[in-house]
Amino acid sequence: MTNYLVSNNTFMVDRIVFTRKFKDLTGYRLKLYLYMCRVVGFNPNGRYFKSYKEASKELNMTESKYKSALKWLESNHFIKKENNKMGRANIYRVMFLPLFDGQTYYSREHIVRDRQILKQGGYGYVEMPIELLQGAILSNHSDWTDLRILTLGLLYLYFWIDVFGGIDPNILHIKNTGKLHIDQSILIDLQTTENRFTNNIAFFEKQGLLTKVKCVYRQNQNAAEYELQYIGDVGKVASQSGDIHYTLFRFTIIPSLKLQNAQIRTNGGLDI
Incomplete structure (x- = not known):
């Protein structure tokens, strides 16, 4: 008999992330973004404040790759750095996905990133169990290619x-x-x-x-x-x-x- 795992904790990822729409959201950038979505969950006011030391245990990235991916996500309006709170130097908010015209990413931070907005606006999202995006999926960069991650997410939709x-x-x-x-x-x-x-x-x-x-x-x-x-x-x-x-x-x-x-x-x- 199949061993099923029933999850009590889920998080939200915009559907479009699991397509090839964002041609530059690949590799370490993709895995870090999904990890950040998992940390934030469904709360539009949720904040990501993991240190590299904490994140690297799951992401299996060098510090330079982590910082490079973080910088790209911020520069292209996937995340936004917040003012210092709780004594932490690096706090980020996962924003509503940017608009991409094939060349440039445009911020849409004015749109609230929550379940209701995504449903009513017809944007669509994938609700994924936290346990689905743990372990080798984030840390094994040879077996878990971009295509496999995108396929997994789209099938969950x-x-x-x-x-x-x-x-x-x-x-x-x-x-x-x-x-x-x-x-x-x-x-x-x-x-x-x-x-x-x-x-x-x-x-x-x-x-x-x-x-x-x-x-x-x-x-x-x-x-x-x-x-x-x-x-x-x-x-x-x-x-x-x-x-x-x-x-x-x-x-x-x-x-x-x-x-x-x-x-x-x-x-x-x-x-x-």
Whole structure:
């Protein structure tokens, strides 16, 4: 049986970070930015005040690389240095993402970076468990390439366990032939090939971050048009004539609220 980890702590990353939109947000810059987002969490007034000594334990960066990445993030309006508080010399605020025209990054610090603004403005964000972005993902710079980090984050955007049972099958699922159904939109966002994407899925499975799960889908009788909805996992709910089984990918680190909602909606129909 799969070992799942239920997380009680999540943080927010703007969806666009996990695409190739910001061509210069790469390498150490990307990892430091994600680390800062994790530290700040959801609080728009949250502040990052880690010293290099503290951060280097997780980021596995030299001091010069850390300072260089920090300077770039500040210069290009991803973060902003705040006045000295609490006796600390370096305090930063993670800002609303800058506007990028392909050449220059323009500050949008006047926009509040919180859940409500991102939802209402249609910007979109990924809610990630803190445990997902720890350990080797930040410290192993050879195995955890930019593409793997971007792929992981973008897949989490489509991970609605209460709605789909796993990652949205319209984006990714395993066909009866054993091959992957991959929506082209995710390949376009990542600017990658189907082969490289497939290899990264296998890598995530090997790392224990993704697992395959068979889910029962049933026609929604209350919908005006033909619509399939997730009922529960095979073996946990009774199948009916006409049901369709999808083999999906499910993250093994699940936010507690999402899992709670899923179990309520399926009446305990998840094999977790």
